[in-house]
Amino acid sequence: MKHYSFFPGCSQLSSAREYGVSAVEVAEALELHLEPLKDWNCCGASSAHMTNHFLSVSLPGRDLALAKEKDRDLVVICASCYNNLRSAQNQILTDSTLAGRVKHIVGKDIRFEGKIVTLLDLIMEEVGLEELRRRVKQPLEGLKPVSYYGCLMSRPRGMMDNDDPDNPTFMDDLLSTIGAEVKPWSYKADCCGGSLSLTRTDIVVTLVNRLFRAAEEAGANCIVTACPMCLANLEMRQGEGKFAFPQEYDLPVFFFTELLGLALGLEKAEEWFSRHLIDPRPLLARSGLSRSIE
Amino acid sequence: MISKLDPGLEREIEDRSGQKARLCYQCGKCSTGCLFNFAMDILPHKAIKLVQYGQKERLLASETIWLCAACETCTARCPNDIDVARVIDSLREIALEEGIKTADKNIPLFHKCFIGNIQATGRISEPILMGSYKTLSGDLFSDIGLAVEMLRKGKIKLIPSVVKSHRELRRIFKETKK
Numbered sequence: 409m410k411h412y413s414f415f416p417g418c419s420q421l422s423s424a425r426e427y428g429v430s431a432v433e434v435a436e437a438l439e440l441h442l443e444p445l446k447d448w449n450c451c452g453a454s455s456a457h458m459t460n461h462f463l464s465v466s467l468p469g470r471d472l473a474l475a476k477e478k479d480r481d482l483v484v485i486c487a488s489c490y491n492n493l494r495s496a497q498n499q500i501l502t503d504s505t506l507a508g509r510v511k512h513i514v515g516k517d518i519r520f521e522g523k524i525v526t527l528l529d530l531i532m533e534e535v536g537l538e539e540l541r542r543r544v545k546q547p548l549e550g551l552k553p554v555s556y557y558g559c560l561m562s563r564p565r566g567m568m569d570n571d572d573p574d575n576p577t578f579m580d581d582l583l584s585t586i587g588a589e590v591k592p593w594s595y596k597a598d599c600c601g602g603s604l605s606l607t608r609t610d611i612v613v614t615l616v617n618r619l620f621r622a623a624e625e626a627g628a629n630c631i632v633t634a635c636p637m638c639l640a641n642l643e644m645r646q647g648e649g650k651f652a653f654p655q656e657y658d659l660p661v662f663f664f665t666e667l668l669g670l671a672l673g674l675e676k677a678e679e680w681f682s683r684h685l686i687d688p689r690p691l692l693a694r695s696g697l698s699r700s701i702e
Numbered sequence: 703m704i705s706k707l708d709p710g711l712e713r714e715i716e717d718r719s720g721q722k723a724r725l726c727y728q729c730g731k732c733s734t735g736c737l738f739n740f741a742m743d744i745l746p747h748k749a750i751k752l753v754q755y756g757q758k759e760r761l762l763a764s765e766t767i768w769l770c771a772a773c774e775t776c777t778a779r780c781p782n783d784i785d786v787a788r789v790i791d792s793l794r795e796i797a798l799e800e801g802i803k804t805a806d807k808n809i810p811l812f813h814k815c816f817i818g819n820i821q822a823t824g825r826i827s828e829p830i831l832m833g834s835y836k837t838l839s840g841d842l843f844s845d846i847g848l849a850v851e852m853l854r855k856g857k858i859k860l861i862p863s864v865v866k867s868h869r870e871l872r873r874i875f876k877e878t879k880k
Contacts, residue, residue, distance in 0.1 A: 418826035422859035449824040455816035463878040513877040559773040573778040599773035607808040653847040
């Protein structure tokens with residue numbers, strides 16, 4: 409068992425709890441132990457860096473100080489948290505004036521020099537596709553996903569080190585390895601509208617419908633993502649709503665960790681699927697992948 | 703429309719963001735790839751040109767600086783390595799610091815509610831964030847159907863998760879306040 413520090417991120421406590429839970433359980437099954445940072449705080453998401461640069465380094469700065477105390481590589485599953493933590497780390501390690509100011513505010517040593525990695529990258533590096541294939545108990549035949557990475561995971565400002573920011577392939581490779589028939593499409597790193605969800609719902613609805621249309625045209629029967637904001641927008645914003653909750657496309661959206669858990673035969677996988685606004689259970693039942701009945 | 707020239711704008715952006723707008727040669731890749739271009743009043747490559755031209759008033763009053771969702775497609779594709787998204791961040795920051803009347807009212811309000819939520823509890827709590835934003839924007843009912851659905855699926859955690867080190871958090875907000 410290898411041990412890592414883990415940054416859960418706010419969404420994983422509520423709207424995307426199934427992401428946090430499935431990530432930890434899948435990692436554990438792959439002998440990667442994720443230990444949450446004690447008393448971590450919000451990374452500032454979009455709002456901090458959009459309005460106050462100093463705050464946008466100081467908030468993740470405190471989290472980096474907590475990671476520094478533990479002195480282990482830090483695993484992050486939310487695309488936005490990942491981007492913010494990496495960006496703050498990069499600024500702290502390269503700009504000593506800024507680092508000095510942030511250190512003074514946080515009151516701790518913020519120079520965390522360990523690696524900050526996404527769970528996707530970690531699985532690719534530490535487990536690898538061959539080993540993963542060996543561990544599959546239930547190949548995901550019948551699932552035809554398109555990979556939807558979440559823009560902030562595929563292109564942290566100038567710090568992309570593994571995958572191609574415009575055409576990432578890690579998730580495609582991983583999903584193919586666990587038996588899914590991954591469909592190619594050209595929208596894998598297109599933005600869902602992010603934090604405009606509440607303020608300019610019209611824009612997000614336009615982008616989200618374009619994604620669903622493209623996924624259907626690609627012949628997909630589900631979308632798989634690594635970002636809680638993407639999943640929320642895809643599930644919530646097919647229409648502008650009000651009293652009704654419109655859902656034109658019946659295309660379930662999964663976190664990649666949920667499908668990994670299903671393929672690895674994890675008992676609890678069934679519990680995660682009941683929390684989705686677009687119920688994926690009928691698709692899983694049709695594909696012979698679930699005990700739950702349509 | 704040409705607004706008053708501010709010869710210091712390019713320098714101010716560089717000081718804040720480390721980005722050199724003068725490197726832009728107007729290839730337009732940022733605007734072509736921008737997912738939000740259809741809603742913007744100034745396209746990203748034009749915004750960079752206006753930074754070079756010192757068109758501060760015009761930029762700060764634009765809708766564009768609020769519509770950018772910071773997806774960083776522009777940043778990833780710029781042939782001159784300009785972090786365009788970061789330049790837009792600096793423009794937003796200046797607009798707020800200088801108390802400019804912003805073209806969009808709700809987006810800055812949302813950010814304020816978001817930051818307020820972190821300040822209060824250290825982590826985002828959907829009921830606090832949505833409650834404060836919906837109340838202050840007056841847009842109370844547009845997501846009622848959604849809220850019901852989210853509650854039904856257990857997607858809203860009613861009791862917020864709170865950071866215990868209040869003092870550390872308070873200090874961060876006090877010291878970074880403009």
